[in-house]
Amino acid sequence: MLAGVAHAASDDPVAVLSTWDFGKAANEAALATLRAGGTALDAVEAGAKVPEADPDNHSVGYGGYPDRDGHVTLDAIIMDQDGRIGAVAALEDVVHAISVARAVMEKTPHTMLVGEGATRFALDQGMPRVKLLTPAAEAAWREWLKTHRYRPIANIENQLPGPPGSALNHDTIGIMARAGDGRMAAACTTSGMAFKMRGRVGDSPLAGCGLFIEKGVGAAASTGVGEEVTRIAGTARVVASMRAGLSPQAACEEAVRHIAQLRGDAIAGLQVGFLALGASGDVGAFALLRGFTYAVTRQSGRTEVLPARSLFARSE
């Protein structure tokens, strides 16, 4: 039942790895940062900022689809291999959630700020207040309001326009960088599930769910229906499997299979994808459904966007 292509090892080490096709532009910005002498942390921040600023990307940052009440709320996390973590959740009115997350990491004693406090902190740091809801995202929300009842139910993604789990409804950038000296950092940023309940926070800003990294082992990021990732502390699980000796590929497969086994029919039609970068530069990628793609950029500058293998051959 495996679909997609396997990833081959190469002499040209992986410098940057990220989720989805839009990861390509992010990877290029990250590699440019590394080449300019930036750290792995600088690189993942620079990469994550690319889709955050893109009004045509409706699942990350500016232009993201709003919650059911019409508010765009952002979740983000940044981590380095020394256990430094900064995150924000339900952040409003600031484009670069990843930079706010980094400021939380570097300038506060905390690991996460949420909601109004996160926005106030960002503004105090000199970041501009920006209306994140673009006309296109607002039009999509108003269209959604016409046909979708406003009430909290399970599996809300099944009510959304487009195939469940499709890029139309949600997608996150998870980006991992490995500098020439082997040091690694990772970042993850999203506007979360389109038309989510107000106050909903997904897996993305949670350490060990949307993102995790461990020195000498590697990093992992997730995308897809965050609730399913959070239930199993997905990226902590992938990294733990790698620590126990599984390859990044085998570790991603193990986590996806665990979700399928745990949740059975409850995950029918839902997408979850894991992406992992081992400390020696090996890549792993695996999803429940066909359609998850990822971008690999090597130190030479060569970038490929590849389809991940999946547990199920279908895409919905």
Ligand code: ASP
């Ligand atoms: N994992 C994200 C969330 O649940 C969405 C996605 O990656 O598609 O918020």
